[in-house]
Amino acid sequence: MLEEIAIENLGVIRGARVPLSEGLTVITGETGAGKTMVLTGLNLLMGGKADPHSVRPGADRAAVEGRIRVSGHPTAAARVDEAGGEIEDDGTVVVLRTIADGRSRAHLGGRAVPQGVLAQIADDLVTVHGQAEQLRLRTSAKQRDALDDFAGPVHQGVLAGYRTAWSERTGLLAEIADSEARAAERAREVELLRIGLEEIERVDPQPGEDTELAALIERLANAEGLRVAAGEAHQAMAGEDETGAQPNAIALVETARRALEGGAHSDPALGELATRFAEVGYLINDLATDVAAYLDDLQADPGGLEAAHARMADLNGLTRSYGETIDDVLRWASDAGLRLLDLDDGGDRLESMKQRVGELDDELDRLAGALTEARTTAASELAGAVTTELHGLAMGGAHLEVTVAPADALGPYGADQVTMLLVPHPGAPPRPLGKGASGGELSRVMLALEVALATSPHKQDGSGATDPEGADVAALRRTFVFDEVDAGVGGRAAVEVGRRLAQLGRTTQVVVVTHLAQVAAFGDTHLVVTKSAGDTPDGNPDGDTPAGDDAHDADGMITVTGVREVTDENRVVELARMLSGQEDSTTARQHAMELLESSVVGR
Structure with missing residues (x-):
């Protein structure tokens, strides 16, 4: 307020x-x-x-x-x-x-x-x-709202249930329409996912296989150069030339160890150094053994190189379509499998939604019937109440008609088309509110409507005031x-x-x-x-x-x-002025006081 x-x-x-x-x-x-x-x-x-x-x-x-x-x-x-x-x-x-x-x-x-x-x-x-x-109340929607208000809280509870069901149905229909509109798109997606998964399954890549295979191809393609390098290294560590003039690393280390051991009796420090040379000798011996084993394993394998290139070609085909690496390809396959499960479940979800829409249609039909029945009863009562008010407002020949007609189809507020028509005087055709009446008459029509709505017998306390959770009615x-x-x-x-x-x-x-x-x-x-x-x-x-x-x-x-x-005497003076134009008129003041007294009694 x-x-x-x-x-x-x-x-x-x-x-x-x-x-x-x-x-x-x-x-x-x-x-x-x-x-x-x-x-x-x-x-x-x-x-x-x-x-x-x-x-x-x-x-x-x-x-x-x-x-x-x-x-x-x-x-x-x-x-x-x-x-x-x-x-x-x-x-x-x-x-x-x-x-x-x-x-x-x-x-x-x-x-x-x-x-x-x-x-x-x-x-x-x-x-x-x-x-x-x-x-x-210039529109049919506003007139329907007014009639629903007049019908009271029980009717409005039914309307709230209808609105909830209608909202759910609207959401489901939108989801169904979207699902059906994208059916062809989903079918294409399913086909592409299955083709990709079948291709990956055929190649059967292993985690990190592309990296390992690239290293193998590099090794096989350079086998001769690797053999030369390993041979030279082995020769330096453990080999002998034909004359025996060029000692290898093992022999030189052994010579150094012995020389140090010869002087160890004079200085223990040389003994420690000799021990370290012995350790170096063991390491060189192990290293020479490993290089010899590498040379034994390193053999030219033209067939193996060709097979490695063929396998890499298969893997490259996957990485071109599904990721930069084989690990990316495997992640795509995992996600694609989950997506396929989701898409396959879409058909069941669609059928479930359609079934729920059918249930909501039945519920809406039932609730719409209850709304129509309540509105029809309330319309007659509202028209009678407003007409009674109009007769007391110097519009004795006027009456209000409130019609509840079937709408073309169910809507968000039921299946009714509510119309309020005013007959301004006997013999006049019913006309929509706001047409065929002067400004003053129109204000009185609205006053009659507001009084009727506020004093509806269907309201909780009969006064039109509501009191949710004990709230102060004046505040509402x-x-x-x-x-x-x-x-x-x-x-x-x-x-x-x-x-x-x-x-x-x-x-x-x-x-x-x-x-x-x-x-x-x-x-x-x-x-x-x-x-x-x-x-x-x-x-x-x-x-x-x-x-x-x-x-x-x-x-x-x-x-x-x-x-x-103005209050008290000043109010009497103002009413006297309004009555006669002469605020000091004794007769006018007496009439003004009578009006004030009768207004209190008349309430």
Whole structure:
């Protein structure tokens, strides 16, 4: 609900603070005083389009600030959180809208946001009915939502079950369509995977085989050079030339060892060196033996080299297609096997999904039938309740028709097409809401609808208020704003308009701009928009008009506009002015007091 609005430099209002309480708040004032600017400010807070020309002449910018209670409204609170705005400890959030340099800016809870975010918040909290605004129930979908709300929580529980089933079915159908659309693609993938696995299985590569085979090919291709190198090394270590003049490494080491051992009796250090030469001799002997064995194994093998090249060709064929190395190829084969299992399971998954869709179709048919039955009953009751309200609002010949017709097919909200038609007077054809009625009549139709929705017998407590988890009902109030709801009515019909606004105000917050005292008398809070004129900006000839806007009129005078709450005697004076135009009229004041007394009794 709205708690207050502060307006600065908007139209004829330089500065005004408008307090809004629970229940019914009425706004009155003389024509041209600036009542419309109050609604304009409210519209800006709700994310409405900003008009740069609405900035007060001479001012740099216009600003409207409001405090909105979002506690108890989880959707609205969630939107504030998503936008990064701060919710105060008391559950309220500050909304600011400014117009400057031809541009509009919006702030929510201290954070700059697009104006569309304000519209989303307002959609959960505020509804405006007036000639300048579109109908809340302008579409069949909105009319269906209103009928579902009227039908009560039991019906809405069935609807929630239907919505859950519909959402699951929609997801499954999308998955089935995608699966079937990609069937040919999956078949091609399966074929390619199987060809690859068969090729790898035929070659049967081993881990690291390509590296080992490359080394073997290099060895076989250079066998002669390797034999020469190994032979020379063996000759140097253990061989003898034909003359025996060139000793080998083994003989030289042995000679050195013996020489050192000969002097070891004189110096033990030589004995240690001789021991080390002996160790070197053992190593050379072992090395010579290994080189000799290498020479024995190293034989020219043209057939082996050819076989190695053939095997490498097979391995290279795999690495060209499935990886840079044989180890990569083996990893691809492992992944391909798992992918094949997944693709083979796709057929079973598809059949399972189709079976579940069939089950959901049966459930949706059952739930849709229950929805249709409940809506049909509620439609008759809603039409009767609204028609009764219209008769009390000076539209005695009008009645509302609410039809529930079969839709072409099941949809996300059932199998029904809900339509609300207004018959404005006897003999007139039924017409869609918003057509064939004046602005004032349309506001009264919407008032009748809102009263009927708020007082539905299907609601938990019969008042239209909900109390989730013990929450404060006052914190859950939605705000309704009516402009010109009393246009074209008077007398007893005006009293009935006021009574119904007050009735709606029991469970919601209602703000109404009115020029009828019979309506204003029912207000829980009465605000008066006033203006005065003087020959100086500070002039206040009446003495009781609060400071507000000052703008020069056509005669060069200063117009001052402000908003004030009236109570007790001041309220009687305002009602008298509205009744007769003469606030000091004794008769008018007496009538005003009677209206106040009867409004209390009439509730």
